[in-house]
Amino acid sequence: xxxxxxxxxxxxxxxxxxxxxxxxxxxxxxxxxxxxxxxxxxxxxxxxxxxxxxxxxxxxxxxxxxxxxxxxxxxxxxxxxxxxxxxxxxxxxxxxxxxxxxxxxxxxxxxxxxxxxxxxxxxxxxxxxxxxxxxxxxxxxxxxxxxxxxxxxxxxxxxxxxxxxxxxxxxxxxxxxxxxxxxxxxxxxxxxxxxxxxxxxxxxxxxxxxxxxxxxxxxxxxxxxxxxxxxxxxxxxxxxxxxxxxxxxxxxxxxxxxxxxxxxxxxxxxxxxxxxxxxxxxxxxxxxxxxxxxxxxxxxxxxxxxxxxxxxxxxxxxxxxxxxxxx
Amino acid sequence: xxxxxxxxxxxxxxxxxxxxxxxxxxxxxxxxxxxxxxxxxxxxxxxxxxxxxxxxxxxxxxxxxxxxxxxxxxxxxxxxxxxxxxxxxxxxxxxxxxxxxxxxxxxxxxxxxxxxxxxxxxxxxxxxxxxxxxxxxxxxxxxxxxxxxxxxxxxxxxxxxxxxxxxxxxxxxxxxxxxxxxxxxxxxxxxxxxxxxxxxxxxxxxxxxxxxxxxxxxxxxxxxxxxxxxxxxxxxxxxxxxxxxxxxxxxxxxxxxxxxxxxxxxxxxxxxxxxxxxxxxxxxxxxxxxxxxxxxxxxxxxxxxxxxxxxxxxxxxxxxxxxxxxxxxxxxxxxxxxxxxxxxxxxxxxxxxxxxxxxxxxxxxxxxxxxxxxxxxxxxxxxxxxxxxxxxxxxxxxxxxxxxxxxxxxxxxxxxxxxxxxxxxxxxxxxxxxxxxxxxxxxxxxxxxxxxxxxxxxxxxxxxxxxxxxxxxxxxxxxxxxxxxxxxxxxxxxxxxxxxxxxxxxxxxxxxxxxxxxxxxxxxxx
Numbered sequence: 135x136x137x138x139x140x141x142x143x144x145x146x147x148x149x150x151x152x153x154x155x156x157x158x159x160x161x162x163x164x165x166x167x168x169x170x171x172x173x174x175x176x177x178x179x180x181x182x183x184x185x186x187x188x189x190x191x192x193x194x195x196x197x198x199x200x201x202x203x204x205x206x207x208x209x210x211x212x213x214x215x216x217x218x219x220x221x222x223x224x225x226x227x228x229x230x231x232x233x234x235x236x237x238x239x240x241x242x243x244x245x246x247x248x249x250x251x252x253x254x255x256x257x258x259x260x261x262x263x264x265x266x267x268x269x270x271x272x273x274x275x276x277x278x279x280x281x282x283x284x285x286x287x288x289x290x291x292x293x294x295x296x297x298x299x300x301x302x303x304x305x306x307x308x309x310x311x312x313x314x315x316x317x318x319x320x321x322x323x324x325x326x327x328x329x330x331x332x333x334x335x336x337x338x339x340x341x342x343x344x345x346x347x348x349x350x351x352x353x354x355x356x357x358x359x360x361x362x363x364x365x366x367x368x369x370x371x372x373x374x375x376x377x378x379x380x381x382x383x384x385x386x387x388x389x390x391x392x393x394x395x396x397x398x399x400x401x402x403x404x405x406x407x408x409x410x411x412x413x414x415x416x417x418x419x420x421x422x423x424x425x426x427x428x429x430x431x432x433x434x435x436x437x438x439x440x441x442x443x444x445x446x447x448x449x450x451x452x453x454x455x456x457x458x459x460x461x
Numbered sequence: 462x463x464x465x466x467x468x469x470x471x472x473x474x475x476x477x478x479x480x481x482x483x484x485x486x487x488x489x490x491x492x493x494x495x496x497x498x499x500x501x502x503x504x505x506x507x508x509x510x511x512x513x514x515x516x517x518x519x520x521x522x523x524x525x526x527x528x529x530x531x532x533x534x535x536x537x538x539x540x541x542x543x544x545x546x547x548x549x550x551x552x553x554x555x556x557x558x559x560x561x562x563x564x565x566x567x568x569x570x571x572x573x574x575x576x577x578x579x580x581x582x583x584x585x586x587x588x589x590x591x592x593x594x595x596x597x598x599x600x601x602x603x604x605x606x607x608x609x610x611x612x613x614x615x616x617x618x619x620x621x622x623x624x625x626x627x628x629x630x631x632x633x634x635x636x637x638x639x640x641x642x643x644x645x646x647x648x649x650x651x652x653x654x655x656x657x658x659x660x661x662x663x664x665x666x667x668x669x670x671x672x673x674x675x676x677x678x679x680x681x682x683x684x685x686x687x688x689x690x691x692x693x694x695x696x697x698x699x700x701x702x703x704x705x706x707x708x709x710x711x712x713x714x715x716x717x718x719x720x721x722x723x724x725x726x727x728x729x730x731x732x733x734x735x736x737x738x739x740x741x742x743x744x745x746x747x748x749x750x751x752x753x754x755x756x757x758x759x760x761x762x763x764x765x766x767x768x769x770x771x772x773x774x775x776x777x778x779x780x781x782x783x784x785x786x787x788x789x790x791x792x793x794x795x796x797x798x799x800x801x802x803x804x805x806x807x808x809x810x811x812x813x814x815x816x817x818x819x820x821x822x823x824x825x826x827x828x829x830x831x832x833x834x835x836x837x838x839x840x841x842x843x844x845x846x847x848x849x850x851x852x853x854x855x856x857x858x859x860x861x862x863x864x865x866x867x868x869x870x871x872x873x874x875x876x877x878x879x880x881x882x883x884x885x886x887x888x889x890x891x892x893x894x895x896x897x898x899x900x901x902x903x904x905x906x907x908x909x910x911x912x913x914x915x916x917x918x919x920x921x922x923x924x925x926x927x928x929x930x931x932x933x934x935x936x937x938x939x940x941x942x943x944x945x946x947x948x949x950x951x952x953x954x955x956x957x958x959x960x961x962x963x964x965x966x967x968x969x970x971x972x973x974x975x976x977x978x979x980x981x982x983x984x985x986x987x
Contacts, residue, residue: 200701201841326678334955335573340581
């Protein structure tokens with residue numbers, strides 16, 4: 135008797151789920167899905183066009199995302215993974231879990247970008263951010279920074295994607311001279327934090343003069359806090375790029391919907407949300423242009439290792455970094 | 462052998478040992494499985510284990526900082542606990558309750574609080590600068606140890622204070638009538654008590670610090686300060702080398718297990734015997750000892766309170782402007798914390814009563830190992846085990862509760878065990894001869910006599926469960942965020958002010974839960 139009731143109950147719960155509109159599951163990093171991130175606006179805009187239910191599943195940060203995809207393997211419920219960056223895409227491609235997208239969209243990136251499996255949705259330049267009142271003459275390059283007595287906070291390349299980005303930045307700019315640069319920087323580094331938020335928090339508390347972040351960070355303070363006191367130091371050796379990408383999983387049960395989402399990702403409805411929620415440059419500049427502050431700090435030169443180069447350089451660069459800083 | 466379990470011979474006891482233990486042993490086995498099965502699942506998915514020189518360097522550093530942190534926290538806590546035990550002053554109760562607070566802070570919040578005092582632009586260095594003195598840097602091994610002492614000294618003080626309060630008044634009166642001075646009192650009453658309590662306290666702190674991650678990395682100053690947990694992070698997230706992750710987690714467990722074994726061998730029951738629960742304060746020696754107590758209490762209060770005030774100060778401005786998701790997240794966190802605390806208290810009581818009846822290495826290991834597990838490996842392993850059965854998102858909260866119970870159990874067990882032993886030694890035979898067993902024994906003997914440590918322990922468990930974030934991050938779905946997760950999302954989106962306020966709410970709620978359980982326990986005991 136009770137069992138029948140239970141079965142009936144389960145059926146009533148299950149039936150609407152079966153008849154429901156198709157569900158597209160997008161695995162992404164935490165801050166994308168939060169109520170102040172791009173997630174809610176993107177979800178609303180896409181659901182208005184797709185006759186589907188778009189669900190974001192948060193999975194830590196960019197690096198945790200790739201680990202999650204590998205943990206789940208082909209059994210994953212996710213259809214699209216959004217939020218990897220180009221220092222991770224070689225490893226992501228090697229898993230064989232991603233499917234080619236077959237698209238050649240026009241993009242507004244400072245470098246040529248084409249990857250058969252991944253489409254960019256936003257990007258940014260890494261940069262050292264400082265307070266204009268405290269650092270009047272910001273250094274013009276890593277060597278000047280190393281020679282100065284400015285104190286910096288950076289992120290650990292073993293646990294954070296900006297940290298890894300800095301490692302590749304120094305490698306791309308200085309090649310074999312990278313260990314020398316790191317040795318020079320050693321006495322400038324106050325500490326190395328596990329992630330971006332700890333480093334940025336320490337900087338805002340006055341623990342360091344500069345922090346590794348993005349050229350767009352001052353725009354956050356300008357637009358969200360009406361504070362134009364923050365600036366990004368422009369380095370003449372160029373700035374390393376972080377390009378954030380999304381890809382379709384080969385095992386998806388909604389391939390068409392996934393394709394539709396990737397197309398939607400590069401339209402105005404998605405791209406115009408990015409600047410003031412993710413605080414990055416949109417991959418396709420929206421018709422209305424960029425918000426105030428996004429043109430304030432534009433490096434003349436962009437640096438980027440290809441995914442394969444980044445993958446190949448990482449272990450040696452990490453060892454150099456550890457040796458130079460482990461005094 | 463020769464452990465002084467003089468009561469253990471008669472038939473009644475033997476019979477109870479046989480009937481009472483299987484359930485506790487089963488619980489212990491379940492706990493061991495909860496710790497070891499995820500580790501095995503991770504190792505099994507990985508392809509072999511090979512740890513490199515960098516990994517062993519991380520092991521060395523982890524152990525060094527953990528041993529130093531445990532030693533300083535425990536040794537510094539002894540004079541503080543003694544001063545609290547023998548002095549009466551206005552605000553003493555408040556101070557004892559506030560002792561719970563630092564321990565409950567999420568690591569990142571605690572670090573920012575400490576930096577407001579000891580950081581480059583903190584109070585200390587501003588003061589030194591104003592006096593024209595050279596500034597000091599908190600970054601490095603000493604900073605890591607300082608932060609760990611800040612977080613754990615209060616816990617150690619509370620645990621040792623319980624020991625002092627458990628010395629029966631009759632023994633103190635006897636000591637006084639024999640004309641014992643402070644040094645004889647120490648030798649005959651305090652030293653045996655410390656011998657029983659300190660190894661357990663040091664063990665718990667050593668093992669907590671062994672797995673510490675954000676504190677060590679943020680204050681460590683650079684890659685020289687690399688812990689096992691960071692190496693595991695790197696292995697899982699950037700290399701997806703699950704074999705190496707499991708290997709590292711295994712080493713961490715082995716170190717924790719070794720420490721547990723050492724503490725177990727060093728612990729000696731004090732054997733004071735039962736008293737009549739008369740209230741009698743310890744002697745309050747005058748002269749330099751009085752000034753010593755005052756200094757210990759003042760310095761500790763300043764050391765603990767200043768960073769806490771900084772946390773409060775940073776959190777207040779953003780309170781009016783918090784995002785809407787904070788409220789439901791807070792509700793979820795409180796629910797998880799209360800359920801976790803009640804479950805953990807039940808399990809810990811069962812294990813501690815069984816262990817008091819008869820020391821057992823399996824119980825000891827099961828109650829200690831969860832502390833030494835890597836949060837990331839535990840979460841990853843559970844994910845691997847659960848994913849084939851159910852979508853991980855659907856079990857996020859039950860899994861979080863389960864993990865919280867396992868992770869907070871060691872604290873509860875350590876807090877309960879000395880008192881459960883004393884209870885057994887003092888009242889076990891009487892209760893047996895009265896055939897007081899089962900529910901009546903629990904209701905009329907065990908619960909009233911253990912209410913104080915149970916309340917304190919459940920409070921710790923509740924607060925810990927509020928702060929735990931490691932596991933939910935892997936399982937949480939779109940609308941299941943707990944408060945710690947919201948705090949971390951806010952800090953990840955530049956919103957440091959809102960994050961500080963959400964963290965203040967987290968700390969306040971943790972503290973309120975801790976206080977409710979702790980005060981409840983004290984009231985029930987009174």
